Amino acid sequence: MTLTSSDFSATSKDSGKVYLFNLLKENLPRRTQSELNTLTDSTFVFTTNARKKGKVVRTKKQFLTRKERKKLNILKLPKQDWKYDELCEMRELWKQYMRNNLNLYPKIPTWEDPNWTNFNITLAKSEFIGAELTVIRSKNVNQVGMRGTVVLETKATFQIVTPKNELKILVKKPSVFTFTLDDMKFTIFGKYAIIRPSERSIKKIKTLLLPDL
Amino acid sequence: MLSPEIWNFKAPDSLVKVEKGNIVNNNCFNTIQKLHHNHLVSVVLPDTLRVPQNICETLKNDCEYYKISNVGLDELVNINFINAFVRKGIFISLSINERIDCDDCMCITPNGFLLLSLTKETYESLGLEGTPSHYYNTKQRYVVSINLLSNHFKPGKKNYDRTKDRLLTLKKMTLLINWEPPHLDICPSSVAKYFDDLKFDVQVCLPDFQMRTNYTIKVPNFTMDNIHEFVEWLGMFSLESDLGGGGESYLSTYETPQPYQEYGQVKFLQWRGFFSSQQINKLLEVLISHLKDEEKPWISLYVQGFSDVVVGWDLQEHHYYTNGDNGYVIVLNSEDYMVYQHMCSKKSYK
């Protein structure tokens, strides 16, 4: 920006001048402020304070932090307003999903066949939301006999909706669950499934597991 | 690097309690009330030529018990059953052919409690609240107790419905039942009829009675000093063992404790069945009156309980380590009585 002394002497542009003067006072470094009054002819280079032509920064997709989630109350499922009958579609969807999964094996292997291990691994990696689980055995005696559709699976629990439209939280560790699919009955020992569902599809399951609580 | 100690073995544990007193106070009946499920009763009558009919009949008449096969336990929780039989009169029941240390057992006590002793797997599958057995360090056995006479135990209440539902999942058992009606005009077989109407297989069982006479027997005198030897003699006599000293020094033989008297005839009576403590009570009263009328030196009564029952003495849990005997001997003469209880040890094994 180039200023000449004529800018300072012209009276019609007084307001502009005052504005400019104040602007200079604010933005220039203090050392030069004393020389402001004796300005005749100066060239100011505002490069140090010049606005850089910034790169266009794309805002990163921000996930909600755990604290924010807790505040919004979305970590827990609501305890009311569940309708067991309305979840019927979900159950059918899950059954189809499981059938597709297991259809990879034309004949269901018994524990004598060689691809028994693979069959079990497939089962272990599959998703359980929408399955109809029943607790058949548990160290927590009040939970024995509970039956319902899974709506949420966490690291340590299964959350189910019972036919009486209640949300029940079943702890995995002390319990044994069963579910049926067509003419087969499956039994899950909770103590070996204490993994987050997202990790369960990746992690390897041990082969030596005792079927005892 | 220690070798185990295998020379200092203790005898298997058992507890013995002896109580002495005067008949006048009627305290001898206290012990009888504590053992609810009785299996074997035997009486020894020294110096008796003829046993009065009323002694033989006490445990024969009206002492039938019924064996019901393949009953689901939810039938015993049926409110009609509870109102008709458990609330009125005295009802006791026991599961048979189930071992207390291996399988699941049940029993019903006269105060209206249904008790189940379950293995860990059965308990976890059943889903009713219970406590772990204190005889085992690891939690391998649990006892579930259901109060049938509670005011809150009615259909419509959550507790009742859940209990009934869960008991349906338990396997069926064979039971022995004994019911004493509250009034004399109600027949005890109405309980059998109840189960028969429900199409269960009911069998009537009568107590098995045996009488034996032994002649010229050396009988020790009953004094309060030599109780253990006296009870040992009673046991030897009841088992028909060889009581005479053989005189051979190589083999050990039994010798009747001194002082003793020789009697011409000694009678031994034995009943085997399923008796309640009330029935034993009646027998003891009859024996006391017989003793007073006929002036006998002494009379003894031995009662043995079941080995596979859930509760033993005083509603405490029963356990079978290598034996599960509970029983007592009552010896009376005209003034005093002595009660000799032998019980299983209450020790928990590690």
Next chain:
Amino acid sequence: MESVKGYFDYNVTDKCISNNFENIAKQLYDFGYHTIAINQTIDESLLEESISEGKKKKKIERQDIVPSPIDAKIIKGCDKLKILNRLTISFTTQDIINRIIKSPNYRKYHIIAAQPESQQAFQFTCTNFEADIFTFNPSTKPNYKMQRKLYYLLVERGVHFEIMYGPAIEDSTKRKNIIATAHMYHSFGKSRNIIISSGITNSFLIRNPYDVINLGLLFGLSDGQAKDAIQNNGRNVYMHGSTVLEFVCWKLY
């Protein structure tokens, strides 16, 4: 996953089967053993001869080393008794194990027992082999040295140590070896994870389970351990043996 109960006897030798198994099964049930296992043995030393013979003959057929398990249903009179199949492998090197594991008959056995005869075999059992029971031959003294570390390693993996009472009744040398091994287990491992089995070859050798509990006291077990040896630990062996399953097991309706 059926539940097993009652007293356990994990070593009824297959020699009993040939003569009158019905009687023996009924006797065992009356005594109180409600779960038994028929034991079939594979002995490496016997097999080696047949292998060398076979090579000479240029064997075309590949015979299965592992005999097929004896089917309990064919033997009548055993309705209430639960009969399992057990395979004992007696070996000195681990080569034969690989052949055995690949055999189709191997998977049909409920319980596998390892009987190592050398130090190398013993090491292999402790680290790699998936056995349920660790046993020994009572006719000879053990060829390997037991160590506490290895004992506990086996305990962690759920392996149980077997002591037989049948051979002890028959022969005095066997009796000495059995008692010596039992005391060794006590010294090194405080008698943890021990099961007592019969190892009977005929019905005269069967003993009441309560007598076996008292005999366990002679083997250095405490009261509770002696009772566990035929009861709770027996159940644990069955559980361990049925871990061909992973966390989901299934059955057809």
